[in-house]
Amino acid sequence: MVNINLVTDGKAREGIGSGISSLAILLLLVLGLYAFLVFYGKNLDSKTNSLKADYDSKRSGLVVGDSNKVLDFENRLVLSRKLMTEERNVKQGIEKVEEAIISGTYLSAYSYDDATRAITLECYTDNYETVAKQILGFKGSDYFSGVLAGETKFDTKINRIAFPVVLTIK
């Protein structure tokens, strides 16, 4: 019969003992790391809160100072830039119509609408040849992107042809 000897010798016992010690030290290090993280976290919180309190105090000081005047002026500058681009030269539109009118045609009404950027004209002339030439004249202008002729009527009171034209500004 073969004998099994379960009794460890002194070296094996020492090995187990030192291994457990190392693990115990590692466990302590882990616990120490946790304690450090908790302490460091609290320290960070305290620094952040202190900075935040200082920030809030300075910020409220800034709000009640001259900053409203500064921002008011800046708002006006920003708004002025936007508004300057919105302004249209209405006189230029009239002058472009003047340039495009051919002889034999005259206007009875001129209207401009900024929302549609369109000029609506009520024109009068003697014959349809001039009507055609006038529409072509408006189409030849670089200032207008669209020319729309409407329904023509013969005005018996003045014996002339009335024709509306809608010009869209580029």
Add this chain to the structure above:
Amino acid sequence: MKIKILLAPTIIVLIIILSVWVIYPAYTNGIDGVKEKKQALKEQTRLSGNLDNQIKNVGTLSADLRSNATKNAVIFDYIPRDKNEEKIIGSLDLLAKDSGLSVLNISVFEIKNKEQNSVDAVVPTAPLGAALPGIMPEVATQPLAVTEVVPKKIKVDLFVLGDYGGIKVLLEKIQKMTRFNKFVTLEINTLLKDDQTVSESLSAKITLEFNYLKELANLAPGDIDNQIFSAGAFNKKIIDEIEKSKSIEVKDVLPGQKGTANPFLMIK
């Protein structure tokens, strides 16, 4: 001996459990771990640094407002603080008369729209307090807000009679007024004489839009994050542009003689 054999794996398991469920969450958990707190402190330090810079810039900008008051006044003429409708009426009447036209009507209306009812002057265009990843909520309450200024609008109807040249001159003069104005509509019509022939006089109905912007009394939340406080200098190029294209001053109205025994009788 048996205890010693069991102790080793127990400690190993304990170390693993502590590392996974305690140490790592203490380091980072997406909300209040040390990593997040460090980021929050970094962000707060950055905000504090920016605020110091903003405070310095406010001082510089305020000094600019005081020292360049005359040049800066161009902007306050272009977009006044008050409605000043009496100045509009007085100026349009004067300009029309100077252009040789007869004034039939000048009416002033304040345009009430939804935007003006809800917010007096400033409309936020960006969400406030967008949370930054990894930053504690209380730190993320200092947002970068972009605001759009909305002025109050006034509509003015001007009805005049006169010759074509005079109407053109009036249009040019209105356009050169130092106060912002926009032609909303313009209608020019011929007039018929008694004998049904076309008169040389024309009628012109001009609808104009003016505006004004009340002075900012207090800063709203988020205003302090306006880029001007970080930039530290005004971009005043627009003042030169306004000065170049606008030359007709909106005149003050002289006060009339006050006091009457009967307000239903006209005293000349």
